[in-house]
Amino acid sequence: MTHLFGLADCNNFYASCEQVFQSDLRGKPTVVLSNNDGCVIALSKEAKSLKIPFGIPYFKMKATPEYRHVQVRSANFTLYGDMSNRVMDTIALNVPDTEIYSIDECFIDYNGVPNAEAHAKQLSETVRQWTGIAICIGLGPTKTLAKLANRKAKKEACGAVDVTDMDIRNDILKETEIGDVWGVGRRWKARLLLQGINTAYDFSRMDRRLARDMMGVVGLRTVDELNGISCQDLEFITPDKQNLCISRSFGDTIHTLDGMKERIHYFSTRATEKLRSGGLVASAISVFVRGNRFRPELPQYSNSVTVSLDGSTSDTGEILNAALYGLNKIYRPGIPYKKAGVLLLDLHPKEQAPSNLFTKSNPQREKLMHTMDGLNSKFGPGAVSYGQIPQSRTWYMSQKMLSNRFTTHWRELLVAK
DNA sequence: TCTGGGGTCCTAGGACCC
């Protein structure tokens, strides 16, 4: 049976979110910066046409005269998350089923939908009207081909493209560079080019055994998918998360154990909140620290350690102790630290967590955690915290150009005049 | 002065077992 997959993808998502709520940004080149206002992670179409490179450090962009009039915003993930929900809800209302793939993309089950391409075009229009966000939809018999069709739709700015038809498909395969195929990153691109494989079409014609030998089952799957053989179904049930990571580069540099403790304390606390909000427990935690890899003249050091927890837990106190124990193990004096983080590992839903002798339930502590989570979500992260708290969070992020949280905080809602 | 954060999957190789 042949399938029909759709892939809906928001155009320039973060930049579009900023432009939707700030009319003065519309039509102007606009970029969004990463945490700490470090580098450019999203560009509006006007910014793209100025050829601002994705990922350029902000200080470099600022120093470039041609970019001086570019509008700049700090990443506002609260806003983007909320807009994402609106877009996804709108799509889900109009199609049989969806699989949310990332903050700005979802796969669509288009099996059995008559005139799917026309339907998809109409859907992209509906999303634009309801949310203000422009999307494009690609359609094809596999996820990889739907991705390919989506690129084409974006390029043509036409709402939707279907590559089910073989002639249309082959044309698009031939005009798609190998590095633009979903699943082919920088490394494989280089190796495939050496083999004389320059386009998606060349890749689809590649010998299956060679693909398997060179790139493993993942590469083989991609070749098959380019040929219309579906190897990846829609996943309607989100698989349980296995790891959870909170990490940051610092706005400043840390030289002391106390300074690092402060940050690890913060990361662990945020991580356990996330853990509990997903109804999960962890059985181990990794802590990592790193110097400044962009300054090779400074002493370099990078290390990590994994600490087992006593059974599976989501208790902030236990996880915090393990994290600080780990930090003590790997901390070396004399290093200017620039980045650190924690990973919670081996996650399971609380009910089905593997239990052992150490597993214990303590309703009072659970209630305490619940209360703290509530206060922190209401008043902002770190409003109440566990144990001795770091004095300030000014180090946490520099976000000098943050827009308002137009959709989720009533003090910042837009006022109609 | 200033360079993101959060994930997944696969594979190779070592430790250990019988």
Next chain:
DNA sequence: TCTGGGGTCCTAGGACCC
């Protein structure tokens, strides 16, 4: 000339994604 031969589990590292 070399040499056991399977299994399992774990970890590190490489590749990719947005």
